[in-house]
Amino acid sequence: MLGDGLVILCSLFWALHIIFAGKFMEIFNIPIFYAAMQALVVALLSIIFAYIFEEINFSNIILEGSSIIYAGALSGGIAFTLQMFAQKNIEEAPAAIIYSLEGVFAVVAAWIILNQVLDIKNIIGCILILLAVLFSQLAPMARK
Numbered sequence: 001m002l003g004d005g006l007v008i009l010c011s012l013f014w015a016l017h018i019i020f021a022g023k024f025m026e027i028f029n030i031p032i033f034y035a036a037m038q039a040l041v042v043a044l045l046s047i048i049f050a051y052i053f054e055e056i057n058f059s060n061i062i063l064e065g066s067s068i069i070y071a072g073a074l075s076g077g078i079a080f081t082l083q084m085f086a087q088k089n090i091e092e093a094p095a096a097i098i099y100s101l102e103g104v105f106a107v108v109a110a111w112i113i114l115n116q117v118l119d120i121k122n123i124i125g126c127i128l129i130l131l132a133v134l135f136s137q138l139a140p141m142a143r144k
Contacts, residue, residue: 018099021084022092031084038080070113075106097136104129 024034050056061068079102087095104126110116 014099015096018087018096019092022087022095025084025088029088031088032081035077035081035084039077042076067114074109097133100129101133 021034025031028034083095083099086098090098107118107122107126111118
């Protein structure tokens, strides 16, 4: 029950983030600054909460260094910066649909870059997400 509540809460804040970022880009048009500030705030909050709630073990951090750098630099850094550039050119609703593909790209990239194994649930999940995105984009066109 707690997990479901957290998922709903995170979805709400993710939707607000997409809306706010789109409005911010329309007004100020400074995507690199916005992405840098976002990364700085997330990094500081993550460090604070890690020290409060987690047991910090530097040998494990070093052991998983490539995964951390991949997630932080590619997903957190480059992807959010590109998101800010993209959101100044499209509306929030199509942006949200495109962002729903993040999980698919993450799984495929982890499979290619990190040699992680995809089981049947991962493959079915990717296919379902892709079909849902395609349907959400093609269904309105079919009505016209």
